Amino acid sequence: MAAAAVEPRVVVVGAGPAGSRCVEALVKAGIRPLVIDESARSGGQIYRRQPDNFTRSAEQLYGSEAAKATRLHKSFDGLQGRFDYWPESLIWNLAGNRIFVVRGAQQCSVEFSSLVICSGATDRLLPVPGWNYSGCYSLGGAQIALKAQACAIGAEVVFMGTGPLLYLVAAQYAKAGARVAGVLDTSPFYRRVAALPDLLANPRALYHGLGLTASLYLKGVPVYSGVEPLAIEGDAAAGVSAVRFRDGRGREKQLHCDAVAMGYHLRPETQLADLARCQFDFDASTRQWLPRIDRDGRSTVADIYLAGDGARIRGADAAEASGELAALALLADRGQAVDSQRVARLQQQLGQLERFARGLAKAFPWPHQLAAQLADATVLCRCEVVTVGEMRSTIALTGASEANRAKAFSRVGMGRCQGRYCANAGAEVIAAATDGDICSAGRLRAQAPVKPLPLALVEVAPEDWLEVSAEGVDPVLKPAEAGL
Amino acid sequence: MKQIASDVVIVGGGIMGSSAALFLRQRGLSVTLLERDLIGQHASGTNFGNVRRQGRPLYQLPLANRASAIWRRAKELLDTDVEYIQGGHMRVCYRDRSEMVERMESYARDAKELGLELELLSAPAIHKRFPFLGPEVLAGSYSALDGHANPRLVSPAFARAAQRLGARIEENTRIILVEKVGEDFQVLSEAGTVYTAPNVLITTGAWGNELASQFRETAPLTSFGPNMSVTEPVPYCIKPSVGVFTTEEKETVYFRQIERGNVIIGGSTRAPGFPNTCRTHVRPQNTLSQLQQIRRLAPGLGQLRLIRVWSGTEGYLPDWQPIMGPSAVAAGLYYAFGFSGAGFQIGPGVGETMAELIASGQTSIDLEPYRPSRFSPEVG
Numbered sequence A: 001m002a003a004a005a006v007e008p009r010v011v012v013v014g015a016g017p018a019g020s021r022c023v024e025a026l027v028k029a030g031i032r033p034l035v036i037d038e039s040a041r042s043g044g045q046i047y048r049r050q051p052d053n054f055t056r057s058a059e060q061l062y063g064s065e066a067a068k069a070t071r072l073h074k075s076f077d078g079l080q081g082r083f084d085y086w087p088e089s090l091i092w093n094l095a096g097n098r099i100f101v102v103r104g105a106q107q108c109s110v111e112f113s114s115l116v117i118c119s120g121a122t123d124r125l126l127p128v129p130g131w132n133y134s135g136c137y138s139l140g141g142a143q144i145a146l147k148a149q150a151c152a153i154g155a156e157v158v159f160m161g162t163g164p165l166l167y168l169v170a171a172q173y174a175k176a177g178a179r180v181a182g183v184l185d186t187s188p189f190y191r192r193v194a195a196l197p198d199l200l201a202n203p204r205a206l207y208h209g210l211g212l213t214a215s216l217y218l219k220g221v222p223v224y225s226g227v228e229p230l231a232i233e234g235d236a237a238a239g240v241s242a243v244r245f246r247d248g249r250g251r252e253k254q255l256h257c258d259a260v261a262m263g264y265h266l267r268p269e270t271q272l273a274d275l276a277r278c279q280f281d282f283d284a285s286t287r288q289w290l291p292r293i294d295r296d297g298r299s300t301v302a303d304i305y306l307a308g309d310g311a312r313i314r315g316a317d318a319a320e321a322s323g324e325l326a327a328l329a330l331l332a333d334r335g336q337a338v339d340s341q342r343v344a345r346l347q348q349q350l351g352q353l354e355r356f357a358r359g360l361a362k363a364f365p366w367p368h369q370l371a372a373q374l375a376d377a378t379v380l381c382r383c384e385v386v387t388v389g390e391m392r393s394t395i396a397l398t399g400a401s402e403a404n405r406a407k408a409f410s411r412v413g414m415g416r417c418q419g420r421y422c423a424n425a426g427a428e429v430i431a432a433a434t435d436g437d438i439c440s441a442g443r444l445r446a447q448a449p450v451k452p453l454p455l456a457l458v459e460v461a462p463e464d465w466l467e468v469s470a471e472g473v474d475p476v477l478k479p480a481e482a483g484l
Numbered sequence B: 001m002k003q004i005a006s007d008v009v010i011v012g013g014g015i016m017g018s019s020a021a022l023f024l025r026q027r028g029l030s031v032t033l034l035e036r037d038l039i040g041q042h043a044s045g046t047n048f049g050n051v052r053r054q055g056r057p058l059y060q061l062p063l064a065n066r067a068s069a070i071w072r073r074a075k076e077l078l079d080t081d082v083e084y085i086q087g088g089h090m091r092v093c094y095r096d097r098s099e100m101v102e103r104m105e106s107y108a109r110d111a112k113e114l115g116l117e118l119e120l121l122s123a124p125a126i127h128k129r130f131p132f133l134g135p136e137v138l139a140g141s142y143s144a145l146d147g148h149a150n151p152r153l154v155s156p157a158f159a160r161a162a163q164r165l166g167a168r169i170e171e172n173t174r175i176i177l178v179e180k181v182g183e184d185f186q187v188l189s190e191a192g193t194v195y196t197a198p199n200v201l202i203t204t205g206a207w208g209n210e211l212a213s214q215f216r217e218t219a220p221l222t223s224f225g226p227n228m229s230v231t232e233p234v235p236y237c238i239k240p241s242v243g244v245f246t247t248e249e250k251e252t253v254y255f256r257q258i259e260r261g262n263v264i265i266g267g268s269t270r271a272p273g274f275p276n277t278c279r280t281h282v283r284p285q286n287t288l289s290q291l292q293q294i295r296r297l298a299p300g301l302g303q304l305r306l307i308r309v310w311s312g313t314e315g316y317l318p319d320w321q322p323i324m325g326p327s328a329v330a331a332g333l334y335y336a337f338g339f340s341g342a343g344f345q346i347g348p349g350v351g352e353t354m355a356e357l358i359a360s361g362q363t364s365i366d367l368e369p370y371r372p373s374r375f376s377p378e379v380g
C-alpha cells in the first residue's frame, strides 16, 4: 500500500479552540502534527472565520469574545509551516491506527501514532410538530449563516429551546439587525437562580450571559421562560408561519415568524471516538452518553485522546485548556518532558470550567419530559420521516426497548444524519414507552461514515496531500485578515 | 433450580431457529426458543437481504425452492410485511471473464430441471432492459421469481408468529451446556435455568461449535463479516437484485434498491469476524474496494453517497455448506448452523425441513451434502 511510505503521524482532528491549542503545544514540543478539519478555515464553531472576501471586524463577528478569537487565530496562523494542515477534509472512518480521510471526491488514508479528537459539538434537538417545514434551523445553522455568510435565516425569527446559545444567537441576530420575534426558553427562570452557585465559577461568562439577556430586553424582544413548545405552524409549500407555545403560566400563545432556530444546549460529536471503540458512560446530569476520559483527556483506547466539546460540553475556554492538556498528556505518554506546573494549572482551570458547565446544564436542562410526551403525529426522525406514533407502535409490536433495536425496526436514526438530530429525543420516547429508564434505552452505536461519503471516491496517496499543504499558500495567511 | 420442559428446545434465534420454531408449532410440538442476545440480531438481521436461488449448488435447489414457496406467502404466514419484493435476481459476468458465460448457460440448463427457470441475456438485451448496468457487463442470467427482503424484520416476525402459536421465547438467554441425561436433554443457561426436552436443535450460527463441541462434533467453522453499505434514498426505479458472477472475491459485489429509495450494496472482500465480542467491524479498505467495484457494475451509483456501512458475524465451512441434520452422537440432537454467507434465502426452508425432520423423523430434502460429520470421518 502506498500509504506505508508516510511515517505514522500525530494527528489532530478539528481546528477549533481545542484543536488549535493542542497543535500549538505539540509544535512547541517539536512535533509536526497533521491537522485535519472539515471546515475551510480554522477557528472551529465559536471562532468560525468568514470567507476570504468578507471584511467584518472581529468585534462584529465575535462580540465579547473577539480578543480570544483573534488570539486563537493568530496562534494557529503563526505556526503555519510547522504542521501539516488538511482543511475541508473529513475523517470518515478509522480502523486500528489508520484514519480514512475524504476531501471532495478524493480519499486518502494515513497511519497515526497518536490521535487527538477535537470534534466539537452540535445542537441537541427536540422534535416539535412542524419542525420539518422549511424555515426551521438549528441554532448552530442559524449562527453559521450569520457568521460565515452574513445572512439571516429569515426576516422574522423565533428562537426556541434552551441553553446559553439560545440567548447568544438571538442577541447576535438582534445586533445584526434581524427582527427577533421572540425567545422561547423551556427552562423556567428559577432553575437559573438555583444554578447560580455553580455559574459563579466563571463570573465573566455569567456576566456576559446576563448582558445578552439584557440586550434582548432592551431591544424589546419578548423573552419567555418555562414554555412548552406546541407546534411550528406552516405548510410544506410555504414553510414556517408561526410558533405556537404555552407560556410559563400555561397560556397558549402564538408568535408570527418566517423562520425558527432551535436548540436545547449541545451534544458532543462522538462518532470518531465511538468508531475507535472508546468506552462510553451515561451522564445522568445531561442525560447523554459521553466517552470516558481521564482528567487529561486520555480515552480508554491507547493513543487516542479527546478534548474540547467533543468530549464534554464545557464551552470554548475549556476547549482551549483541554486541547492543550491532551497535547501534554500525549507528550508525557511518549516519554517527553512536560511542564508539570502547567499541567496542574490547566487541570485546575478545567475543573473550574467544568463546574460552570454543570451550572449551565442545571440552569438549562434538557426537557426530557417534553420528549417523552410528544404527540403521536410529531415527526421524530426527519431524515426517514418517522413519527413518534410510528415509533411507539413499533415498540409496542416488537418489544424493542433499546435504541439500536428500535432503530432496526422503525428506521429512526437510519437516515442521512445517522441519529445525530433525533437520537436524544428517540431515547426518551423509547424509555417512556417501555417504562425503562433512559440509561437502559442505550445509545445508537456510531457507524461509518461520519458524514455521507461519495461513492465516486478516488484514492490518492497521502504524499499528494502532504506536498500540497506544505507548499501551498494557505488562505488564512492572506492579508485580507490582517486587520483582525 | 428452575426447570422448563418442552418437546423441542431450540438454541439460537436467528432465521433458522425462529422459523423452525414456527414450523414446529404448526406441527403441534411444544417449543422453547432460547436466544443469547435478541432475536435476529446477528447474521439474520444484518445480512444483505438477497432472496436468490440462482448461484447455489444444484443440490441445494430443492431446499431453496422450498424456501422460495415460503417467501412468497410470507406476508400471510407471518401477518407482517417483511418487505419481500419479488423483483427478480440478475447475475451478470464481465467481458474480461467471458468463460463465466458458459458456466451460466450450463447452470441454467441444469437448474431448469430442478425447477429454477433462468433467462439468459446477452449484452444488448441486458443494457436495453437494465440500462443502469455498466458497459463491462457481458451477459446475464435472470431469475424472475427471486428477489429480496428486509432482514431486520424477518426473524423477529417468525418468532412473533411462533409465539402467537404458543412457542416460548426467551431472549438474553445464553446456553452454556447441553447434556443428554437419560432420554432427555438438559439445556443449561448462563443464568442457571435448565430447559429439558427430548429434542434439541442447535441453530447458533457462527457460534455453532460452542455446543457441538460438547458432543465432540466440532466443525471446521470460521467466521467472517461481509461488507454492507447503504446509500441515501433516491427515487425507486431498480426492481431486481443484481450481483456479479466471478471467481475473484474482490469483484463479488451486489446491490438492490428498496422502496424507500436507498440502494443497498454488499460484497467485495470480507473482514474477519469477532465471534467473541459478537461484533464485526467493517474495514474501511473494504468499503473502498466495494465502491470501486460497484461503479463497474452500475456506474450511475457513483453519483450517490453512502450513509452507513455495517457487517454481521457469519459462520463459514470449507465447502461453503452448512452443518445441517441429526447428530451422529446423540439421538434427538439436531444441528443447523454455519450457513456460509447464504443462509437468508434458504432460512425458512431450513426451518421447515428441520421441523419436519424432528416431528416425523424424516424429510424429503436430501441432507447428505450437509451431514454434520462430513469433516470428521472418525465420528459416526
Ligand SMILES: Cc1cc2nc3c(=O)[nH]c(=O)nc-3n(C[C@H](O)[C@H](O)[C@H](O)COP(=O)(O)OP(=O)(O)OC[C@H]3O[C@@H](n4cnc5c(N)ncnc54)[C@H](O)[C@@H]3O)c2cc1C
Pocket (backbone or CB within 6 Å): A013, A014, A015, A016, A017, A018, A019, A036, A037, A038, A039, A043, A044, A045, A046, A047, A089, A090, A091, A092, A118, A119, A120, A121, A122, A123, A139, A140, A141, A143, A165, A168, A266, A269, A272, A307, A308, A309, A310, A314, A315, A316, A317, A319, A450
Ligand atoms: C451554535 C453554537 C454556538 C456556540 N457558541 C458558544 C459560545 O458562545 N461560547 C462557548 O463557550 N461555546 C459556544 N459553543 C460551543 C462551542 O462549539 C465550543 O465551546 C467550542 O467551539 C468548542 O471548541 P472545540 O474545539 O471543542 O470544537 P469546535 O470549535 O466545534 O471545532 C471542531 C472542529 O472539528 C471539525 N471536525 C469534527 N469532526 C471532524 C471529522 N470527523 N473530520 C474532520 N474535522 C472534523 C469541525 O469541522 C470543527 O471545525 C457554541 C456551539 C454552537 C453549536
Ligand SMILES: Cc1cc2nc3c(=O)[nH]c(=O)nc-3n(C[C@H](O)[C@H](O)[C@H](O)COP(=O)(O)OP(=O)(O)OC[C@H]3O[C@@H](n4cnc5c(N)ncnc54)[C@H](O)[C@@H]3O)c2cc1C
Pocket (backbone or CB within 6 Å): B011, B012, B013, B014, B015, B016, B017, B034, B035, B036, B037, B038, B039, B040, B041, B042, B043, B044, B045, B046, B047, B048, B049, B050, B051, B052, B173, B174, B175, B176, B203, B204, B205, B206, B207, B210, B224, B225, B226, B227, B228, B266, B310, B311, B312, B313, B314, B336, B337, B338, B339, B340, B341, B342, B343, B344, B345, B346, B347
Ligand atoms: C453481512 C451479511 C450478509 C449476508 N447476505 C446474505 C444474503 O444476501 N442472502 C443470503 O441468503 N444470506 C446472506 N447472508 C447469510 C445469512 O445471513 C446467514 O446465513 C443466516 O442469517 C444464518 O442464520 P442463523 O440463524 O444460522 O445465524 P444467526 O442469525 O447468526 O443466528 C444465530 C443466533 O444464535 C445465537 N446464539 C449463539 N450462541 C448461542 C448460545 N450459546 N445460546 C443461545 N443463543 C446463541 C446468536 O446470538 C444468534 O442470534 C449474509 C450474512 C452476513 C453476515
